[in-house]
Amino acid sequence: MLQTQSKLALCSLPAALFAAGAALGQAQQDFSAVQIKTHPVAGNVYYLEGQGGNVGLLVGDDGVLMIDDQFAPLSEKLLAAIRKLSDKPIRMLINTHVHGDHTGGNENFGKLGIDIVAHDNVRARLARGVNGAAPSPAVALPVVTFGDRMMLHLNGETVTIGKLPPAHTDGDSFIHFAKADVIHAGDVFRTTGYPGVDGANGGTVKGTIETLQALVDMAGPNTKIIPGHGVVSTRADVAAFRTNTIEAQRRISELIKQGMTVEQVVAANPTADLAPKFVTTGPQPDAMATQRFLTAFYNALKSEL
Numbered sequence: 001m002l003q004t005q006s007k008l009a010l011c012s013l014p015a016a017l018f019a020a021g022a023a024l025g026q027a028q029q030d031f032s033a034v035q036i037k038t039h040p041v042a043g044n045v046y047y048l049e050g051q052g053g054n055v056g057l058l059v060g061d062d063g064v065l066m067i068d069d070q071f072a073p074l075s076e077k078l079l080a081a082i083r084k085l086s087d088k089p090i091r092m093l094i095n096t097h098v099h100g101d102h103t104g105g106n107e108n109f110g111k112l113g114i115d116i117v118a119h120d121n122v123r124a125r126l127a128r129g130v131n132g133a134a135p136s137p138a139v140a141l142p143v144v145t146f147g148d149r150m151m152l153h154l155n156g157e158t159v160t161i162g163k164l165p166p167a168h169t170d171g172d173s174f175i176h177f178a179k180a181d182v183i184h185a186g187d188v189f190r191t192t193g194y195p196g197v198d199g200a201n202g203g204t205v206k207g208t209i210e211t212l213q214a215l216v217d218m219a220g221p222n223t224k225i226i227p228g229h230g231v232v233s234t235r236a237d238v239a240a241f242r243t244n245t246i247e248a249q250r251r252i253s254e255l256i257k258q259g260m261t262v263e264q265v266v267a268a269n270p271t272a273d274l275a276p277k278f279v280t281t282g283p284q285p286d287a288m289a290t291q292r293f294l295t296a297f298y299n300a301l302k303s304e305l
């Protein structure tokens with residue numbers, strides 16, 4: 001199976017396979033310069049940094065468990081990086097949520113015969129098309145879905161994949177590795193951006209705060225938390241992110257109650273001082289990112305108040 005996976009991916013995947021990115025609005029993006037960096041986390045858990053969401057990996061004698069797959073044009077590079085860690089078959093690929101920078105490689109990995117696992121809502125949204133994009137082909141869809149949680153037992157690990165409240169989307173999952181003491185949090189927690197609430201895909205501010213609390217409750221003082229984007233963090237980092245999210249919720253809610261329009265809230269930028277608290281790695285958010293964040297929170301909170 002290893003040979004098949006390597007050969008298919010590295011030698012003979014037709015270029016057409018990589019067209020999946022077009023449906024995700026990535027057709028114009030040039031991925032040729034992207035390099036995949038491998039970061040050890042703890043025990044047999046690693047993550048790959050390239051472009052898009054952090055790819056979690058559990059390696060061992062039983063095979064490779066993979067979490068998220070970035071963009072379609074990066075599949076070969078991701079596979080090459082995985083092959084440097086393990087020559088065992090990739091057993092399963094978990095999608096933390098539906099977004100294209102985490103699921104863009106599904107079609108390529110699905111064609112290699114790797115079983116994709118995700119929450120029920122991820123499959124349903126991919127099947128009908130995300131954000132107006134074309135429906136994903138069958139081979140890119142999760143073949144195993146769950147409603148609440150599921151457990152995997154491989155490489156001596158006990159892996160829990162669990163549904164979180166509707167936060168970033170309505171299909172967010174965490175992946176918890178008991179022995180390595182690691183959690184992959186998906187995009188509910190990031191060190192490179194504001195909290196992201198995608199209302200069009202079922203995300204909510206209230207659920208984001210509940211989810212961050214759930215992650216804090218799940219983690220211990222030494223737990224390593226892989227964010228959807230950014231660097232490995234601690235329970236204290238997630239707790240601080242939650243505190244700042246609550247503060248953003250409070251301030252924006254107050255302005256909504258005062259009758260301000262979304263344009264007025266964006267112009268007022270009431271969370272400017274929180275930006276460097278949310279974004280602790282990488283460049284600070286630009287005006288466009290701030291506008292997107294405030295607009296998303298405004299619209300979500302308007303329906304949540």
Ligand SMILES: [Zn+2]
Pocket residue numbers: 097099168187196
């Ligand atoms: Zn996302």
